[in-house]
Amino acid sequence: MKSTLENIILPKVKNPIQYIGNELNSVHKNVNKNTIRYAFAFPDIYEIGMSHLGMRILYHLLNEQENIYCERVFSPMVDMEKKLRENSIPLFALETMDPIKNFDFIGFTLQYEMSYTNILNILDLANIPLLSKDRTLEHPFVMAGGPCGYNPEPLADFVDIVVLGEGEEVLLEILEVYRQWKKQKTSRKDFLHSISNIEGVYIPAFYDVEYDEEGKIMGFFPISNDYPPKINKRIIRDLDKSFYPEKMIVPYTSIVHDRIMVEIFRGCTRGCRFCQAGIVYRPVREKSPDTIREIANKLIQSSGYEELSLASLSTSDYTHLIPLVEKLMEDYKDRNIGLSLPSLRIDQFSVKLAEQIQKVRKSGLTFAPEAGTQRLRDVINKGVMEEDILRTVGQAFESGWGTIKLYFMIGLPTETIEDIEGIGNLGEKVLKEYLKVDMEKRNKNIKITLSTSSFVPKPFTPFQWEPQNTMEELREKQIHLKRTIRDRKINYNWHDNKTSFLEAVFSRGDRRLGKVLLKAWEKGCKFDGWNEHFNFNKWLEAFQEVQVDPAFYAYRQRKYDEILPWDFIDIGVTKEFLIREHKNALKGRVTPYCREACVYCGIQDLDGGWSCYDNS
Amino acid sequence: MEDGLAMIIARIKFSKGEEVKYISHLDLQRAFQRALRRAEIDIAYSKGFNPHPKVSFATALSVGMTSDGEYVDVELNNWQNGKELTKKLNGVLAKGIKILDCVVSDERQPSLMSTIKMGLYQISIHTKDKKYTLGINSRIKEFLSQDKIIEERINKRGKKTKRDIKPLIKSIILLNIEDNIISLEMQLATGSQNNVKPEIVIKKLVNNEETPIIYDFLKIHRVELFTEMNGKYISPIDLFSEKPGRENM
Numbered sequence: 001m002k003s004t005l006e007n008i009i010l011p012k013v014k015n016p017i018q019y020i021g022n023e024l025n026s027v028h029k030n031v032n033k034n035t036i037r038y039a040f041a042f043p044d045i046y047e048i049g050m051s052h053l054g055m056r057i058l059y060h061l062l063n064e065q066e067n068i069y070c071e072r073v074f075s076p077m078v079d080m081e082k083k084l085r086e087n088s089i090p091l092f093a094l095e096t097m098d099p100i101k102n103f104d105f106i107g108f109t110l111q112y113e114m115s116y117t118n119i120l121n122i123l124d125l126a127n128i129p130l131l132s133k134d135r136t137l138e139h140p141f142v143m144a145g146g147p148c149g150y151n152p153e154p155l156a157d158f159v160d161i162v163v164l165g166e167g168e169e170v171l172l173e174i175l176e177v178y179r180q181w182k183k184q185k186t187s188r189k190d191f192l193h194s195i196s197n198i199e200g201v202y203i204p205a206f207y208d209v210e211y212d213e214e215g216k217i218m219g220f221f222p223i224s225n226d227y228p229p230k231i232n233k234r235i236i237r238d239l240d241k242s243f244y245p246e247k248m249i250v251p252y253t254s255i256v257h258d259r260i261m262v263e264i265f266r267g268c269t270r271g272c273r274f275c276q277a278g279i280v281y282r283p284v285r286e287k288s289p290d291t292i293r294e295i296a297n298k299l300i301q302s303s304g305y306e307e308l309s310l311a312s313l314s315t316s317d318y319t320h321l322i323p324l325v326e327k328l329m330e331d332y333k334d335r336n337i338g339l340s341l342p343s344l345r346i347d348q349f350s351v352k353l354a355e356q357i358q359k360v361r362k363s364g365l366t367f368a369p370e371a372g373t374q375r376l377r378d379v380i381n382k383g384v385m386e387e388d389i390l391r392t393v394g395q396a397f398e399s400g401w402g403t404i405k406l407y408f409m410i411g412l413p414t415e416t417i418e419d420i421e422g423i424g425n426l427g428e429k430v431l432k433e434y435l436k437v438d439m440e441k442r443n444k445n446i447k448i449t450l451s452t453s454s455f456v457p458k459p460f461t462p463f464q465w466e467p468q469n470t471m472e473e474l475r476e477k478q479i480h481l482k483r484t485i486r487d488r489k490i491n492y493n494w495h496d497n498k499t500s501f502l503e504a505v506f507s508r509g510d511r512r513l514g515k516v517l518l519k520a521w522e523k524g525c526k527f528d529g530w531n532e533h534f535n536f537n538k539w540l541e542a543f544q545e546v547q548v549d550p551a552f553y554a555y556r557q558r559k560y561d562e563i564l565p566w567d568f569i570d571i572g573v574t575k576e577f578l579i580r581e582h583k584n585a586l587k588g589r590v591t592p593y594c595r596e597a598c599v600y601c602g603i604q605d606l607d608g609g610w611s612c613y614d615n616s
Numbered sequence: 617m618e619d620g621l622a623m624i625i626a627r628i629k630f631s632k633g634e635e636v637k638y639i640s641h642l643d644l645q646r647a648f649q650r651a652l653r654r655a656e657i658d659i660a661y662s663k664g665f666n667p668h669p670k671v672s673f674a675t676a677l678s679v680g681m682t683s684d685g686e687y688v689d690v691e692l693n694n695w696q697n698g699k700e701l702t703k704k705l706n707g708v709l710a711k712g713i714k715i716l717d718c719v720v721s722d723e724r725q726p727s728l729m730s731t732i733k734m735g736l737y738q739i740s741i742h743t744k745d746k747k748y749t750l751g752i753n754s755r756i757k758e759f760l761s762q763d764k765i766i767e768e769r770i771n772k773r774g775k776k777t778k779r780d781i782k783p784l785i786k787s788i789i790l791l792n793i794e795d796n797i798i799s800l801e802m803q804l805a806t807g808s809q810n811n812v813k814p815e816i817v818i819k820k821l822v823n824n825e826e827t828p829i830i831y832d833f834l835k836i837h838r839v840e841l842f843t844e845m846n847g848k849y850i851s852p853i854d855l856f857s858e859k860p861g862r863e864n865m
Binding site for chain 2: 007008010011016017020022023024025250252253254300301302303304305306335336
């Protein structure tokens with residue numbers, strides 16, 4: 001098989017290097033009967049999956065352990081899939097090229113709802129039964145975790161184990177229990193039973209759901225008293241002490257984020273009401289500047305990368321950002337190493353920072369005001385004022401930037417036509433700021449891009465009860481905005497609203513969606529996040545054939561007392577807080593961000609207690 | 617040379633093995649630059665907005681081929697011993713890329729790219745059946761006795777063009793036949809002036825209309841690249857003799 005693959009198939013597919021795991025710092029181990037083999041699966045292609053930091057961390061963490069061998073697997077591109085199927089070659093892991101069906105675990109990371117069909121496709125290509133109930137002792141256990149895991153219910157039929165929260169500790173705890181179980185290999189159920197009380201572990205098969213005549217959830221409960229009714233998410237309490245790799249794989253082929261990524265903190269202090277990450281990743285935990293510098297140095301040394309990126313949800317909010325950046329700049333002064341700071345807030349401080357790190361090449365600045373009017377920004381608690389935005393871009397133009405991108409959402413709760421027009425107006429005001437700058441001084445290549453995505457209500461946000469705008473409404477808003485924008489220096493682009501609709505269905509869906517997913521996959525749906533592969537009609541057919549109404553999930557206003565599919569998960573932030581925030585949103589009332597005043601989101605009562613800012 | 621000073625150039629010979637044969641030329645260049653950084657070799661950078669390391673490769677190898685004769689010139693800021701450089705780089709390179717030789721000189725040199733004239737290749741044709749190995753010797757003779765061998769190409773503008781590659785083929789020798797595998801050696805014009813890809817020549821040879829050789833796959837290995845001096849083919853590294861920098865003497 002390996003020979004067919006290497007000599008006959010690989011020369012004929014696009015970018016074959018993505019299927020060969022011989023990159024620098026990839027891990028190659030000897031396999032023996034005690035080795036627990038773990039396939040870390042990213043349900044998209046290599047260049048996307050390899051850009052994901054979480055995978056990089058867990059891959060090296062697992063491989064640090066004796067007797068655990070973690071390898072990688074990605075969705076093969078369409079041409080490769082065809083060849084694999086034609087030649088009956090089961091999907092393999094990159095490092096050893098061994099079929100993953102013989103592994104102990106396949107762990108999927110859930111980054112995006114539109115990758116769910118790819119999960120099914122990977123299982124199928126690997127010759128692993130799609131449905132959890134059909135797997136036997138010969139098959140691996142299928143695990144899932146990651147941001148979409150905060151509502152794992154649409155995947156309940158396919159996944160054996162869901163890991164909630166940060167994986168560094170819980171993964172090792174599960175594998176330790178597995179090591180014991182593997183000696184006897186009694187039954188699959190036995191193993192699942194024995195890990196079901198590890199904090200952060202959810203076994204969908206051990207829970208049952210009842211629905212009322214309208215289709216709403218009437219009851220969600222464990223099938224026996226052995227299993228916890230509520231599942232707590234896991235967090236790493238001290239990031240300075242937790243594992244971070246000193247070596248990272250250096251891909252040969254270029255990937256989306258082709259640079260060293262060093263995490264600077266987890267969580268977010270901001271509390272934007274549409275943002276799931278801002279809530280589920282609480283509390284904020286920072287790495288110390290010394291740890292960050294040490295890691296950065298080791299990673300640069302071991303990779304030879306020419307660029308370093310500081311990763312977090314909101315870089316500007318890192319307490320010691322200025323001294324950190326100054327020190328890093330000093331460290332790399334003569335080494336031609338670039339520093340990139342994603343997720344900067346809209347303020348003058350950000351422009352100064354950007355100026356400092358982009359001394360020579362002003363590549364462009366991106367900001368996310370998210371909404372076009374102050375009223376709506378208050379509704380979503382995006383604590384940024386129009387004056388801030390204009391002053392910030394004004395300063396950027398003064399400093400020589402010409403390319404500015406602004407990100408917005410349309411379809412936000414309470415949105416009116418004024419808010420839509422507000423996006424265009426803001427674009428024009430930004431342009432005016434440019435025109436104010438001295439002709440001689442300003443960048444000749446002015447380009448303002450306004451980009452809108454369609455709002456998708458997410459679990460564990462204050463908007464989790466809100467309906468999504470219909471596809472028609474979103475379309476009308478997009479067209480209206482397009483008409484509002486007259487100046488040729490302002491570009492407008494928008495996301496496809498059909499994908500947003502499906503995202504809304506799956507992000508707040510329940511386990512009845514499993515049959516839709518299966519049907520859609522059978523019809524050939526895969527790579528749904530890719531324009532060229534997405535086929536909306538097939539999805540509509542799938543919903544119809546299994547008689548599930550997608551509007552029930554996307555367009556329905558929920559009441560506060562409705563049992564939501566993800567209510568069994570305890571993320572630390574309380575439902576009371578989310579309700580309070582939802583009410584504040586509807587009144588347009590702003591909630592201060594965590595550092596200004598604690599609003600008691602619930603995280604303070606985290607197991608063992610938690611205090612967010614005792615050091616500062 | 618820009619500022620009138622002599623450059624210090626390390627000419628490096630390396631191999632590209634099975635593990636990395638699917639890396640494109642661009643990916644290889646990037647991998648090499650990162651290896652130079654890991655080895656902490658003080659290389660020269662271009663000036664300007666987007667400084668890039670001064671590294672230049674000899675003729676690109678097609679994706680899928682292996683080689684024991686790849687060359688790269690690296691401009692250094694300070695003179696270093698070739699043996700040391702070899703050791704440093706081999707300590708940080710990923711599986712499949714290995715430094716075979718390195719000489720450092722501060723004498724003015726023509727660019728590596730322009731000096732390459734010829735390439736020596738070994739090819740094994742894994743035929744579908746042993747019967748296809750029969751008569752290969754006479755087929756080679758016949759092939760080489762043609763007046764012209766026409767290659768059809770599509771140019772950058774998307775138009776079909778034709779050219780005669782016969783003068784670019786210096787030799788084709790049958791090395792051996794084992795089971796269903798035919799092993800050949802070819803000398804082909806390689807470089808920036810005249811160039812023909814080995815896979816093109818092989819395809820011309822085997823895809824003879826009446827009796828094509830059906831094969832599963834080809835393995836192509838570049839044995840060496842040559843430059844020309846006084847009518848002789850010599851290795852690009854032999855053009856280069858190691859000279860310590862003045863400040864080091």
